[in-house]
Amino acid sequence: MYDDDFTVTTRTDTEAVVVIASGEIDLYTSTLLRSQLWRTIEETTANLVVLDATNIVFISSGGLAVLVTAAQLAEQHHKRFRVLTGDQRVIPRALHIAGLDRIVRTRATYPEVLSAEPPPTGTVHPAGASRP
């Protein structure tokens, strides 16, 4: 699915299913992301659902709401939901401002996402994460 400013696709790895979103998540495009995340969380047999948001350049409160409900939906399905942020800071910063960084877990790198260690307090902590 795509919008002029937003694309979302999905791939399946051995350890996780990854929803890859690029561009801007506003009130409108967040509905596209939500439907893709919902379907993925409910249908995948993987225990880990990753939102690859490394190419997200904008997120508004509507987008944050989608992340929150995705985290809650994953928990209901006994799956982990993590947001891969890479170098972009828009999502970690927005989550922190909104006080949601303990609810929506972000990681900067894919190895950190795959780490089986108990997650720290929702912010990125490379120290202690195992790397394959």
Place this chain on the structure above:
Amino acid sequence: MRRALRCWLCDRGWPPDERADVVLAVDEAVTNVAEHAYPDGATGSASVIARAVLTPEGRAQLVVVVTDHGVWHTAGLLPYHRPSGLRLMRACTQSVRIRRTLAGTTIMMASRPIKPVPAPATW
């Protein structure tokens, strides 16, 4: 609207982080107008006016006024546990003032000032 605002800020030398803050704050204000001012299915109008000003200290600041002509609803019934757009607005700006009247709502925001930039001819 975001794209136009970003380009406008970029042309005026706004640094990337401060630019992102302004764009987010304005987007939240406009979204609030769209969602809260008009019932589902109704059409309405809103305006966004942005002006770059120089502060007394010689720093550049953006003043944005978002105006709607509907009725402001409280945020108590936001769907999906949506975080308050107001909190994001306040975090991304120096000040936010909201004036509600029977005729509509006006949101006035001032960005955090940035270091002085050379004034282009079109300032």
